[in-house]
Amino acid sequence: MRLDGIPLWDGTEFRGPVDLTWEPDRITGVTPAATARHGDLCVLPGLVDTHVHLVGYAGPGTPPDFATWPLTTTRDEQVLHGAAHAQRAMRHGVTTLRDLAGDEAQIALRRVFDAGVLPGPRIQVHGVVGMTAGHNDLFVPPAFPIRKPTADGPDECRKLVRTWARAGMDGIKLTTSGGVLSIGDKNVWRNYTRDEIKAVVDEAHALGMLVASHAHSEDGIRVAVEEGVDSIEHGTLMSKDLAETLAARRTPVAPTLLINEAIADGRVPVTDEARAKAAELVATRDVLLAQAAALGVRFVLGTDANGHHVRFGDQLAEVVHMTRILGLDAESALRAATSDAADSIGMPVGRVTPGLGADLVVLRGRPWERIEDLATENIVAVVSRGRVVAGRLP
Structure with missing residues (x-):
């Protein structure tokens, strides 16, 4: 053609x-x-979105409750929603997606699209390594028995990395701070000890997998950087010295701007707890991230799109917003969404x-x-x- x-x-x-x-x-x-x-x-x-979550409600109208939808929807149906999200992103110009909380469902989508069984974008899948009562674990209410895998202690962390490698994962997502949408969580909570983080990074790198670290807090960002993760997801409370270190190392940072603003402003259905946590982050985020961009931090497109709080197809609006919040010029923002994003996850696009x-x-x-x-x-x-x-x- x-x-x-x-x-x-x-x-x-x-x-x-x-x-x-x-x-x-x-x-x-x-x-x-x-x-x-x-x-x-x-x-x-x-475009290349380095931080999405494909399995979420993809239907019309107001999405159902974010916490209960995965618990009341069969995995077969969830996979179809994930396929719809991926194809919607593709039709809106986002032709490569990295899912940062994947399991066998997203791996199945990757294989189906790669084989041409269905038209779909290029997909990478990272499995989460998170602790009991950590950010990833706290998406499921305490009394609910069906839970995502957790790992505690360096040996369990290594085993979960190996389990995800056996499943066919492209990489690992590591949680080093609390989060916004997790239930009963706090952004400042420590997730994992240094020895556990060191074990995850060492084992993932030994198996040829990149490690993306979810980190909002300054302490969470710092320990992730010091232990050699390959990208920072969110990076919200990044101090000046951390920004200088990240810039020198050229470590990519996905700032996920629109989702935190939408949650903080109450523009999407969330709990009062999640709205308060997001508002606290956004109140100080803009100055810190603009400072980081001025210091040369390598920001790349990462939206946290999940269909509930950020729609697939909103990636273009996120790129535009990067110029307003981070102070990037138009070409720098486009590079962050194309060549630099692709390079940061090792994709030949x-x-x-x-x-x-x-x-x-x-x-x-x-x-x-x-x-x-x-x-x-x-x-x-x-x-x-x-x-x-x-x-x-x-």
Whole structure:
């Protein structure tokens, strides 16, 4: 397939009009165009969201209760909701997703999409290693007997990492602080001792898996950084010295901006407890994260989209919001959502260059100049794995 004479922003910079060719699933040619066409359109790489949760309610209207829906919905039905979320993201230009609380359901989706059984985006899946009474464990009410796996002590932590590796996980998500939506939790609560964190990181790296650390608090961020995790998720209360360390190491940080604001403002159905925790974080977050961006911290697109509090398809709005909260310019925000996000999780996408995966978004406007042009209503066509999955090519 081909597009001739279309303006290209290639994941790092504007290249002017190009003749672009691809096949499933590889970009085959990018050459300067002899004739410029499609002057009001452009083509970008498909976006990469490094932090999502595919299994959540995907139906219309107000979502059901976030805490009870997973407990009252069969796993078979949950998988179908996850597929719907993934496909919705893909149709809105987000062609790579990393699920950071996955199990066999998300692995099944990854395999089905990779095999072409169903059209779908590229997916990575990370299994959670969390302690008893930690952030991940506290999504389930105390008396409910069916619980997600937990691990306590360095040996159990190593075993759970190995169990997830056997299941086919791409990586590990580690909790080093409390969270917002977990029940009865506190953001400042310590999750894991240093020895347990060290064991998780050591074992995951030995098995070739990246470690993403959920961390809101300064202490949670600090211990994760000191023990060598590969990314920080949220990073909300990042101090100046931590920002300097993260910038020097080029450790990616997914700031998950919209979800915390929506919870804090009560724009989505949440408990009073969750709203109060989010409001406390947001009250000091903006100054700290803008400071971190100015110091050179490597922010990447990560939304925490789950269908309940952030919809799949809202990723474009998150990129725009990164310019407002973090102070990024338009091109830096686009890189954070394409080439840099792809590099941070080791995926061969995020750039429009020969040999990489053929994930493309045809868009009206010039989002590298006016970030507001990056909007779902401006999408003309989406190409995922070399095939048109939304709209029509010009």
